Amino acid sequence: MRYQGPIYRPPSEADSLLVQATVGCPHNKCSFCMTYKRGPRFRVRPVAEIVEDLAEARRELGPGVRTLFLPAGDSLAMPTEELARVCARAGDMFPQLERITVYAGVKSILGHGPEGLRRLREAGLMRLHVGLESGHDPTLLRAKKGVTSAQQIQAGRMALEAGLELSLYVMLGLAGPDDSLAHAEATARVVGDINQAGEPVLRLRTLLPKINTLLLHQINKGRFTLCTPHQVLSEAGAIIAALSGPLSLHSDHYTNYLDLAGRLPEDRERLLGQIEAARKLPRSAFRADFVGAQ
Ligand code: SF4
Structure with a gap:
């Protein structure tokens, strides 16, 4: 491979088979992301x-592969027909395949358009992992996400x-x-608007300033201040309180x-109760900031 x-x-x-469809990231500008800053080019x-x-995977693993992920940073940036051919061939080689998934940029989704996305779904693509980060x-703009x-x-x-x-991935802090x-x-407004068309899964992440990022440089120059754990927990609470669902939420x-972890609206009170309890803990109960440590 x-x-x-x-x-x-x-x-x-x-547990998915990883077969690389693209290299790098076509955007590669997000201020918090170090992944491809030193290459390779997309x-x-x-x-x-x-x-x-x-x-090769079929020869080594046999026909029983059930889930396939196609790295790298935005494999939905492939032309529709090329990605559809890859998905269809994967389905032929692995007849028990239940899921083909990719990381997908917002502009790549829009680039395929409704027809292209339906074509990809018919070819076997099932799930998109989309880094929204924020709806603000x-x-x-500050994070250089390149979308509105x-x-x-x-x-x-x-x-x-x-x-x-x-x-949908949201970055707290x-x-x-x-x-x-x-x-x-x-962010809750954006997720809620998307939620009107179907049921997304919301996945929470927390900003962790990584090496080789613009954001770490901004922190070191005093131009960006990190939220405290308690502020981050309040953000999570505000998002959960504002969403009507139905959707699943994870912070895995x-x-x-x-x-x-839970479903909205059913688990809202439990989740908000967990957050309130955590907010009463001292700073020392939470992980360190790990500024530039990774
Ligand atoms: S966060 Fe995603 S879109 Fe942004 S630079 Fe990193 S890989 Fe590319």
């Missing part, structure tokens, strides 16, 4: 190469209407203390101060 550059996958794809792998890797436009909240809503709804499953509540409220990640 051939891999180039950093290979990441969501925790929910821990490119789409030729379909023939990807199919060769699928065939000033925060999106209006584009996020349009893309999220388009994906759900095409029959694709959607995991990304706005810093001053815009913390505005970040939470605007080491960056988070509190592990939250």
Whole structure:
């Protein structure tokens, strides 16, 4: 199996076969992200190469593979027909395949359009992992995310209407203390608007300043202040309180101060109770900030 550059996958794809469809990230500008800052440059792998890797996996693992994830940072940036051919060939080689998933940028979703997304769904693509990070436009701008909240809503709804499953990643603490509540409220509004077209899964992450990032540079120059754990917990509470659902929520990640899992609206009071209890704990009960430690 051939891999180039950093290979990441969501925790929910821990048991999936990983076959690389693209290299790097076509955006590669987010202020908090170190993943591809030192390369490699973004490119789409030729379909023939990807199919060769699928065939190698078929020889080594047999036909029983059930889940397939296609790294790297935004494999939905592939042209529709090329990605559809990869998904269809994977389905032929692994007849028990239940799920093909990718990381997907908002602009890539919009680029395929409703017809292209339906074509991909029919070819076997099932789930998109989308890093929203925030629905607050000033925060999106500062984080250099390269999209607006209006584009996020349009893309999220388009994906759900095409029959694709959607995991939405939100980054707590990304706005810093001053815009913390505005970040939470605007993010809940975006997720809520997407939620009107179907049921996404909301996955919470917490900002952790990484090496080789603009955000770490801003912290070191005194231009960005980290939220405290208690402020981050308040953001999580504000998002959960504002969402009507139905949706599932997870915070299955080491960056988070509190592990939250449940469904909205059913589990809202329990989740808010967990957050309130955590907010009464001292700072020493939570992980360190790990500024530039990773
Ligand atoms: S967060 Fe995602 S979109 Fe942004 S630079 Fe990193 S891989 Fe690319």
